[in-house]
Amino acid sequence: MSRNSAPGAIDELIKRLSRLPGLGPRSARRAALALLKRPDVLMTPLIRTLENCREQVRRCSVCGNLDATDPCSICADPGRDTASLCVVEEVEDLWAVERAGFFKGRYHVLGGRLSALDGIGPDELRIGQMLGRVQDQGIQEVILGLGATVEGQTTAHYIAERLHGLGVQVTGFGRGVPVGGELNYLDEGTLAAAYRARRPLG
Numbered sequence: 001m002s003r004n005s006a007p008g009a010i011d012e013l014i015k016r017l018s019r020l021p022g023l024g025p026r027s028a029r030r031a032a033l034a035l036l037k038r039p040d041v042l043m044t045p046l047i048r049t050l051e052n053c054r055e056q057v058r059r060c061s062v063c064g065n066l067d068a069t070d071p072c073s074i075c076a077d078p079g080r081d082t083a084s085l086c087v088v089e090e091v092e093d094l095w096a097v098e099r100a101g102f103f104k105g106r107y108h109v110l111g112g113r114l115s116a117l118d119g120i121g122p123d124e125l126r127i128g129q130m131l132g133r134v135q136d137q138g139i140q141e142v143i144l145g146l147g148a149t150v151e152g153q154t155t156a157h158y159i160a161e162r163l164h165g166l167g168v169q170v171t172g173f174g175r176g177v178p179v180g181g182e183l184n185y186l187d188e189g190t191l192a193a194a195y196r197a198r199r200p201l202g
Contacts, residue, residue: 010036062133064109064126066091074098074107081105083140087130087159089113089147097145105143108133113146113155127159134168143198144172160201171198 010032018028035043059065060072067073074080084105088094094107110125122128134142142163146152160170 063094063107064091064111065094065107079104082137084143085130085133085137085139085141086143086145088145089152089155093145093147103143105141106139110155113149113151114158115151122158125155127162130159131162131166134163134166139168141169141171144170144201146172148173156201170201172201173198 013032013035014025014028017023017031018025020028023031035046056068057066058068058070060067060070060075062071062075065072065074069076081104084103085108086094086097086103086105087108087110088097089110089112091109094109097103097107108126108130110127110130112120112125114120114122114125130142133139142159144156144159146156156172160172163170
């Protein structure tokens with residue numbers, strides 16, 4: 001056996017781990033070895049946790065977040081500001097904004113962004129559900145917390161156009177989000193600065 005190969009089950013574990021975001025083959029090998037060297041401390045609790053998540057975690061039918069309850073804990077919180085809605089691309093973006101602690105309203109996860117190259121149009125995103133929430137829930141400000149990528153900004157402009165005439169203020173994150181930046185990669189301070197500097201759109 002060569003030094004880069006691994007037998008059967010171990011090789012399968014490495015392959016599975018390498019499919020996770022941020023884990024290439026080398027990092028996957030290190031993670032696999034750590035699990036195998038300490039199965040009682042690392043592997044068994046991880047298996048139990050993964051099974052619990054598979055059984056208990058679901059997508060919130062209101063905002064699209066992931067939680068053990070539906071509606072999720074954010075949507076069910078009576079202390080949240082019901083007049084403001086922060087629209088983000090993915091769940092990790094929601095978590096990034098929530099972790100920063102500056103936003104106290106509600107969220108809406110689109111499930112991606114418009115991309116002609118990838119065949120993702122408005123019907124593939126949760127834009128219709130967002131428009132329904134704006135019309136039915138008394139929302140006064142929609143904050144488009146979308147990435148400063150070409151696709152993110154295209155999505156923001158499309159949504160701003162769809163919201164035109166609905167009587168809501170539409171804003172987007174201002175300075176602090178670098179061109180090409182995605183929210184889940186930014187630190188809390190940068191996100192907070194971008195939120196405070198949000199600007200009208202449309």
